[in-house]
Amino acid sequence: MVYSKITKPMQAALVADMKEVLQAGTHPPIDQLHGMMQYHMGWLDKNLEPDNAPAGKQIRPLLTMLCAQAAGGDWTQAIPAASAIELTHNFSLIHDDIEDDSPTRRGRDTLWTIFGIPLAINAGDGMFAAARVALGRLEDRGVPAETIVRAFRRFDDTCLKLTQGQDLDMSFETRQDVNVDEYVRMITGKTSVLLSLCAELGALIGQQSADTVQNYHQFGLNLGLAFQVLDDILGIWGDEETIGKSATTDISTRKKTLPILFGLENSPKLANIYFDTSIPEAEFVPEVVGLLDGCGAQEYAQKRAADYSDLALSHLEAAGGAGEAGQALHELTHMLLGRKS
Amino acid sequence: MVYSKITKPMQAALVADMKEVLQAGTHPPIDQLHGMMQYHMGWLDKNLEPDNAPAGKQIRPLLTMLCAQAAGGDWTQAIPAASAIELTHNFSLIHDDIEDDSPTRRGRDTLWTIFGIPLAINAGDGMFAAARVALGRLEDRGVPAETIVRAFRRFDDTCLKLTQGQDLDMSFETRQDVNVDEYVRMITGKTSVLLSLCAELGALIGQQSADTVQNYHQFGLNLGLAFQVLDDILGIWGDEETIGKSATTDISTRKKTLPILFGLENSPKLANIYFDTSIPEAEFVPEVVGLLDGCGAQEYAQKRAADYSDLALSHLEAAGGAGEAGQALHELTHMLLGRKS
Numbered sequence: 001m002v003y004s005k006i007t008k009p010m011q012a013a014l015v016a017d018m019k020e021v022l023q024a025g026t027h028p029p030i031d032q033l034h035g036m037m038q039y040h041m042g043w044l045d046k047n048l049e050p051d052n053a054p055a056g057k058q059i060r061p062l063l064t065m066l067c068a069q070a071a072g073g074d075w076t077q078a079i080p081a082a083s084a085i086e087l088t089h090n091f092s093l094i095h096d097d098i099e100d101d102s103p104t105r106r107g108r109d110t111l112w113t114i115f116g117i118p119l120a121i122n123a124g125d126g127m128f129a130a131a132r133v134a135l136g137r138l139e140d141r142g143v144p145a146e147t148i149v150r151a152f153r154r155f156d157d158t159c160l161k162l163t164q165g166q167d168l169d170m171s172f173e174t175r176q177d178v179n180v181d182e183y184v185r186m187i188t189g190k191t192s193v194l195l196s197l198c199a200e201l202g203a204l205i206g207q208q209s210a211d212t213v214q215n216y217h218q219f220g221l222n223l224g225l226a227f228q229v230l231d232d233i234l235g236i237w238g239d240e241e242t243i244g245k246s247a248t249t250d251i252s253t254r255k256k257t258l259p260i261l262f263g264l265e266n267s268p269k270l271a272n273i274y275f276d277t278s279i280p281e282a283e284f285v286p287e288v289v290g291l292l293d294g295c296g297a298q299e300y301a302q303k304r305a306a307d308y309s310d311l312a313l314s315h316l317e318a319a320g321g322a323g324e325a326g327q328a329l330h331e332l333t334h335m336l337l338g339r340k341s
Numbered sequence: 342m343v344y345s346k347i348t349k350p351m352q353a354a355l356v357a358d359m360k361e362v363l364q365a366g367t368h369p370p371i372d373q374l375h376g377m378m379q380y381h382m383g384w385l386d387k388n389l390e391p392d393n394a395p396a397g398k399q400i401r402p403l404l405t406m407l408c409a410q411a412a413g414g415d416w417t418q419a420i421p422a423a424s425a426i427e428l429t430h431n432f433s434l435i436h437d438d439i440e441d442d443s444p445t446r447r448g449r450d451t452l453w454t455i456f457g458i459p460l461a462i463n464a465g466d467g468m469f470a471a472a473r474v475a476l477g478r479l480e481d482r483g484v485p486a487e488t489i490v491r492a493f494r495r496f497d498d499t500c501l502k503l504t505q506g507q508d509l510d511m512s513f514e515t516r517q518d519v520n521v522d523e524y525v526r527m528i529t530g531k532t533s534v535l536l537s538l539c540a541e542l543g544a545l546i547g548q549q550s551a552d553t554v555q556n557y558h559q560f561g562l563n564l565g566l567a568f569q570v571l572d573d574i575l576g577i578w579g580d581e582e583t584i585g586k587s588a589t590t591d592i593s594t595r596k597k598t599l600p601i602l603f604g605l606e607n608s609p610k611l612a613n614i615y616f617d618t619s620i621p622e623a624e625f626v627p628e629v630v631g632l633l634d635g636c637g638a639q640e641y642a643q644k645r646a647a648d649y650s651d652l653a654l655s656h657l658e659a660a661g662g663a664g665e666a667g668q669a670l671h672e673l674t675h676m677l678l679g680r681k682s
Binding site (some may be wrong): 032095099100122125126128130133139152160163170171 | 372373374377436439440441458459460462463464465466467469470471473474476477480485486487489490493494497498500501503504505507508509511512
């Protein structure tokens with residue numbers, strides 16, 4: 001795959017850049033705050049000694065660098081934007097873990113369980129500030145000031161939308177009256193706006209026209225929506241081995257994903273039982289799956305995912321990304337959307 | 342006073358701009374997140390109905406607009422920077438209130454007591470993002486792109502330093518071995534870097550030379566340090582009526598302010614008893630004050646405050662701020678430092 005070959009140096013450059021921004025070059029860290037941020041990134045262990053924990057696939061920042069190159073730019077100029085996006089994602093994870101009361105992430109203790117909530121909130125704020133410090137370094141790579149201002153403003157609008165999505169997501173947990181439209185607004189904020197920013201910033205730094213930048217933006221946006229809806233489908237009908245968790249968790253925890261919200265709107269029986277916690281789980285899960293199947297929830301969700309996928313691919317086509325990076329973007333898209341072609 | 346006259350339209354413009362950024366023009370608010378942010382600002386009550394709660398003196402954003410005008414610029418061009426600073430200050434208050442477990446602020450329930458910690462953390466993040474959205478609006482007021490990039494980078498570096506100061510401050514609470522140098526580093530982060538940013542951004546937008554911008558920066562930095570040390574002195578030797586709280590709270594809560602840290606380093610007896618919580622308060626407070634007086638802690642703190650004040654005033658002089666705004670800056674400085682001339 002071209003994707004693996006082409007992203008390898010990108011990923012190395014990304015990590016080196018983030019380490020510079022978070023001042024990971026000295027040991028011990030310059031202060032507790034930087035130690036905490038470096039722990040979260042997996043570069044230190046909980047005693048703030050060197051560590052090398054897995055960092056995830058880093059698809060978002062790679063998307064930025066791939067889009068910059070596919071748009072005819074120099075991917076190394078996009079490194080600061082890629083770092084900014086990955087650090088923003090990590091800031092949101094630090095705060096999400098507190099908000100969701102999650103004790104572990106990727107097999108490691110979350111920051112708040114080690115340092116307590118007050119210091120961890122503040123370390124998240126530090127990571128958010130550091131993300132923007134990273135973005136400002138576009139100037140050091142010769143990106144024109146007008147482009148940087150554009151990038152900053154798109155970045156900040158996106159961050160505000162991320163918090164809107166997170167607010168909706170948390171509020172949904174205590175509500176029984178969420179509808180499909182609200183749900184799409186929520187996943188747009190939680191997942192898609194950041195992916196659309198990834199693609200858009202790459203194209204911006206590649207100095208593309210407003211139309212092309214908009215195509216990259218729409219590509220990322222629809223890619224995110226398609227990915228999220230496919231994830232919702234896997235959360236009910238998925239193969240446990242593939243998704244790495246029980247395929248019935250979404251139902252037993254009463255999540256409100258797209259197929260379920262469709263079911264609640266279209267199956268009065270489902271609406272009647274879904275929030276009844278007195279039904280034993282062994283009975284509840286198959287009954288809900290049966291009702292979802294009965295009202296066409298899977299077909300509905302698959303159709304929506306296919307529509308978003310088609311939109312993503314047609315915008316990628318229209319963006320006209322070229323060369324190996326363009327090919328890698330196609331590969332990445334198909335990988336994320338589980339398509340063969 | 343020129344200060345009152347000249348800052349009145351500035352304050353009105355600031356509030357109008359922040360209301361635009363936080364989309365306060367519609368009722369009900371566009372979503373819960375914006376409602377929460379507007380509640381914190383005092384524009385809505387806890388039921389998200391219109392309110393008009395006192396907003397504080399807003400000295401930081403006024404400093405920015407005054408410096409812009411004193412530096413020969415148009416203060417209205419600096420409104421976005423002023424908003425960004427005031428919103429950043431408010432973001433930090435939302436998170437501080439969670440971190441310090443504070444149930445009220447300015448006589449109102451804090452955001453987390455009404456909406457819970459998870460939603461309030463996220464609303465603080467939203468306010469932080471909104472501060473940057475505000476700053477990006479410099480572009481809409483015709484500020485050159487190079488200046489905006491400079492402003493963004495200084496802003497972001499400062500935000501990272503703020504979180505470093507906050508981390509130190511929280512860590513000091515559980516430590517008994519804080520020294521004077523660490524303390525100065527902490528108050529620099531907590532108070533001074535934001536004031537220095539206020540002054541510096543004003544001068545930047547006034548299109549001043551790097552030297553002059555640096556003088557404004559140093560003016561704000563030393564003003565903040567002087568103000569904090571004077572506040573520490575009032576916290577021990579102040580007149581209760583003037584400072585609005587018992588002048589012994591700092592001692593009875595074992596705070597580690599500058600005079601106390603000097604005392605701990607210079608009076609072995611004080612070091613011996615200060616963290617002994619078995620001593621009755623009525624006996625403890627006068628004994629500590631006596632030991633502080635005995636080792637010259639008040640004189641030491643007053644000398645440091647005077648040195649910082651002199652530095653602030655000499656940098657303000659060197660900056661050469663002119664006209665009514667320059668006069669207002671002198672008035673503000675003397676007001677904050679409690680000097681007659």
